[in-house]
Amino acid sequence: MGGNRELAERFIASLEARDWDAWAGLLHPAVVYEIPQSRERIRGRDRYLRFNQEYPGDWHLRPKVTIADERHGVVWFEWLLDGRTDDAMAFFEFADGLITQVTDFWPEPYEPPPGREHLVERWLPSPRSGSRRSHRVGFADGSGARCP
Amino acid sequence: MGGNRELAERFIASLEARDWDAWAGLLHPAVVYEIPQSRERIRGRDRYLRFNQEYPGDWHLRPKVTIADERHGVVWFEWLLDGRTDDAMAFFEFADGLITQVTDFWPEPYEPPPGREHLVERWLPSPRSGSRRSHRVGFADGSGARCP
Numbered sequence: 001m002g003g004n005r006e007l008a009e010r011f012i013a014s015l016e017a018r019d020w021d022a023w024a025g026l027l028h029p030a031v032v033y034e035i036p037q038s039r040e041r042i043r044g045r046d047r048y049l050r051f052n053q054e055y056p057g058d059w060h061l062r063p064k065v066t067i068a069d070e071r072h073g074v075v076w077f078e079w080l081l082d083g084r085t086d087d088a089m090a091f092f093e094f095a096d097g098l099i100t101q102v103t104d105f106w107p108e109p110y111e112p113p114p115g116r117e118h119l120v121e122r123w124l125p126s127p128r129s130g131s132r133r134s135h136r137v138g139f140a141d142g143s144g145a146r147c148p
Numbered sequence: 149m150g151g152n153r154e155l156a157e158r159f160i161a162s163l164e165a166r167d168w169d170a171w172a173g174l175l176h177p178a179v180v181y182e183i184p185q186s187r188e189r190i191r192g193r194d195r196y197l198r199f200n201q202e203y204p205g206d207w208h209l210r211p212k213v214t215i216a217d218e219r220h221g222v223v224w225f226e227w228l229l230d231g232r233t234d235d236a237m238a239f240f241e242f243a244d245g246l247i248t249q250v251t252d253f254w255p256e257p258y259e260p261p262p263g264r265e266h267l268v269e270r271w272l273p274s275p276r277s278g279s280r281r282s283h284r285v286g287f288a289d290g291s292g293a294r295c296p
Contacts, residue, residue: 036235038260040268047267054264065239067215067222074215074222076239087184089237089253091213091224105237105255112186116202119195120188 004094005068008075011092011099015052016061024049028098035104048102057081068092085126152242153216156223159240159247163200164209172197176246183252196250205229216240233274 007026014023024045033042033051042048058081065076073092078085086109093101112120155174162171172193181190181199190196206229213224221240226233234257241249260268 035260037255037257039257039270039273040260040264041271042267043269051264051267054267056263065220065222067217067220069215069217072213072215074213074224076222087253105235105253106258107185107253107255108258109185109187110254110256112183112188115204116188116199119190119199119202121191122187123189125187 003097004070004073004092005066007094007097007099008066008068008073008090008092009063011090011102012061012063012066012075012077020049020053023052026099028095028100031098031100031102033102033104035106037106068094070094151245152218152221152240153214155242155245155247156214156216156221156238156240157211159238159250160209160211160214160223160225168197168201171200174247176243176248179246179248179250181250181252183254185254216242218242 010022011026014020014026027045027048029045030043031045031048033048034040042051060080062078062080063075064078064087065074067074071094073094074089075092076087076089079088086107088104088106090102090104092099109125112122158170159174162168162174175193175196177193178191179193179196181196182188190199208228210226210228211223212226212235213222215222219242221242222237223240224235224237227236234255236252236254238250238252240247257273260270
């Protein structure tokens with residue numbers, strides 16, 4: 001379990017360092033990567049490596065919370081790109097000391113619905129927050145630019 | 149740690165059951181609940197209880213992955229409301245056998261940016277997926293109805 005926690009920590013650290021050999025060494029050759037929000041799946045270490053190597057922009061990742069057990073793990077991390085920052089999370093499955101599945105989520109800011117102001121306080125937006133990784137913004141119908 | 153994992157499991161199960169006494173019994177009286185996407189914070193068990201009791205709609209929660217250690221935990225769960233379903237996740241902090249902090253995330257579907265089709269396969273949208281809890285949709289400028 002300590003080993004799996006370390007796998008999750010090294011996953012983020014080696015991505016941040018662009019240490020591709022170290023990063024790929026954490027992954028099972030048949031690893032599956034999924035992004036449920038866009039219904040995308042990448043099969044295999046080689047393609048997943050290429051996906052990250054080709055990922056545009058000077059992005060940075062900073063882990064906030066890492067949790068792991070003998071089978072599953074998660075890193076809740078902060079991403080930074082083009083002067084913006086926000087939270088994201090990567091879930092992992094482990095087997096035999098390698099990562100066999102990665103599933104990540106990229107939540108978007110939104111305005112709360114009315115009706116709960118009597119219970120809630122709000123904090124001010126960070127000058128660095130408020131938008132998804134720029135290359136992830138954009139919808140097929142062109143509406144993306146208006147979405148938070 | 150087993151205790152904290154059980155706290156996280158019971159958090160979701162008692163919410164799903166609307167067993168408010170059981171649910172509130174898991175929480176520290178000074179628990180803090182945060183929704184980073186909407187920059188909302190609720191302080192204290194009483195207000196957080198009321199927030200959930202007042203939450204509109206016949207919502208349901210189904211846990212998918214639960215992970216916990218001596219300090220932190222997470223439940224990645226599926227929510228269902230009005231014939232729709234999607235993923236969300238709640239992170240926890242624990243102290244003395246109680247939940248002291250809850251932070252949850254409600255990721256939205258989005259279309260992938262172009263340029264990675266050579267690496268990626270996509271799966272079909274579920275007939276039940278594709279929209280945030282209806283009462284969470286809507287932005288201050290009225291654009292919400294167009295956002296995924």
